[in-house]
Amino acid sequence: MRSSREEFKEASITSPSPLKGERTSEQFDDVPLASYDDLRIDHITIAVPDSFIQSPPASLRKHFTIVPGNQSPTRSLAIYFRDGTYLNFEGRPALKHPEYVGWALTTAAGTRNDHQAMRNRLPGSYQVPVREILVSPGGTEVQWEALRPFYSSENLLPYWVHDSGPRSQRVRVNDAGITQHACGALGMETIKFCVKNEDEEQTRKRFAAVIGVEDEEWVAATPYPDNAALARTTISVRGIDEEYMQRDLMVEVILKAPENRVRVFGRLIGKSVAKGLVLF
Incomplete structure (x- = not known):
């Protein structure tokens, strides 16, 4: 040892x-x-x-x-x-x-x-x-x-x-104004891990070993679950045809926000922030 x-x-x-x-x-x-x-x-x-x-x-x-x-x-x-x-x-x-x-x-x-x-x-x-x-x-x-x-x-x-x-x-979320965003974003609604179809089953098994859940998707609490509207984030694993994969792993994140604003800031972020990390 x-x-x-x-x-x-x-x-x-x-x-x-x-x-x-x-x-x-x-x-x-x-x-x-x-x-x-x-x-x-x-x-x-x-x-x-x-x-x-x-x-x-x-x-x-x-x-x-x-x-x-x-x-x-x-x-x-x-x-x-x-x-x-x-x-x-x-x-x-x-x-x-x-x-x-x-x-x-x-x-x-x-x-x-x-x-x-x-x-x-x-x-x-x-x-x-x-x-x-x-x-x-x-x-x-x-x-x-x-x-x-x-x-x-x-x-x-x-x-x-x-x-x-x-x-x-x-994590300074209690600082005045720090969580106020012009786009209305309140938190993470969903996190989706996209892998090649042949890797999907093995990916879920690895997640199960870490998290204890082998489902296609599951719900985890946010750090402040006392607010019902903000209390949960859905996490999922999806298999995708290789021809649509830009890399071995793609991550999609959808933010909690007023419904009419989600698409607006999503398109902007998807282009300006990160390859492989798409918010929409």
Whole structure:
């Protein structure tokens, strides 16, 4: 059995440190995952050129309130929604076009036990859990624990975020005006993962190992389920004929918004934000 430090080096994570006091994987064989009812959508990450961070497209600024992101005020941007979810834009110097990176889940009361149990269910798919730290503009130190998959061309498996303190310290949805958008967007209505037809069954099995659901679609709670109108996000997996696939994975996101505005900002975003990430 390798130590967590050795595994950490293999994972090539440079900034955060591995969690202390990890138990060996054998000690987690019987640890259950957090129940399906506890799942919460956290955010979707999109990698963008640095020029996007410095000056977001006018079409995006026209319809959304865009603020500095958590990673670095000069290297990331975010769009926060009233349901507690958000879009995270990370600057990458080498990129010429925006690219979908991944999606994150959290749970109502997640623990590092959940992280270790997850790694056991999909051996080789997830890295060692790490603790990440940032200092807010007001000087508050914010910590959370993260479990990331080893990314492939698919970027399909979710990564997991569990806050050490109030989530509002990391996700600033309570800041005045931050979730008010000209387009009327309130949150994430649906997230659809489109894969090749031959990959659909295997994709659902992998999701079942992670989430516990092998259905064609399922419903996860948002971080603030007390508001009935904003409480749920539908997630689905669909097989598509290869001739219609632009890449191995396409992700479609529909935002909660007044019905007459959905198509308007969707077309704009679909063209200006990211290949492989379509909002409509």
